[in-house]
Amino acid sequence: MAKRILVVEDNDLNRKLFCDVLRANGFEVEPVADGELVLNAARAFAPDLVIMDIQLPGVSGVDLIAAMRRDAMLNDTPVLAVTAYAGKGDEERIRDAGATGYLSKPVSIGPFMAAVKGLVPGQGPAPAA
Numbered sequence: 251m252a253k254r255i256l257v258v259e260d261n262d263l264n265r266k267l268f269c270d271v272l273r274a275n276g277f278e279v280e281p282v283a284d285g286e287l288v289l290n291a292a293r294a295f296a297p298d299l300v301i302m303d304i305q306l307p308g309v310s311g312v313d314l315i316a317a318m319r320r321d322a323m324l325n326d327t328p329v330l331a332v333t334a335y336a337g338k339g340d341e342e343r344i345r346d347a348g349a350t351g352y353l354s355k356p357v358s359i360g361p362f363m364a365a366v367k368g369l370v371p372g373q374g375p376a377p378a379a
């Protein structure tokens with residue numbers, strides 16, 4: 251059975267790119283553009299991994315990650331944070347909220363898939379660099 255990944259990204263091109271690449275690698279994906287829908291979508295889809303854009307209109311991905319960590323059903327779901335933030339302390343703040351992994355934008359496909367495969371059991375180890 252294919253592993254499931256919830257892709258949270260408000261940018262249409264990035265969201266499509268992430269979903270296309272993940273589908274090409276055998277994952278089942280559920281795209282979410284609206285941060286307000288993330289928690290309900292995650293509860294319904296029961297993903298093996300959440301890809302979380304941090305910059306979302308109206309809601310911070312950091313707050314969404316923290317909310318997941320307080321949710322009985324989503325508490326253990328790995329989260330790969332993707333962010334354009336470059337400020338000092340941002341990665342620590344995002345990891346402190348409960349992110350399992352962290353990638354800076356712009357995201358390249360190789361490191362993206364390596365991070366995904368490293369966080370989803372049963373999809374094999376990340377390829378050697």
Ligand code: MN
Nearest residue numbers: 260303305306
């Ligand atoms: Mn964004």
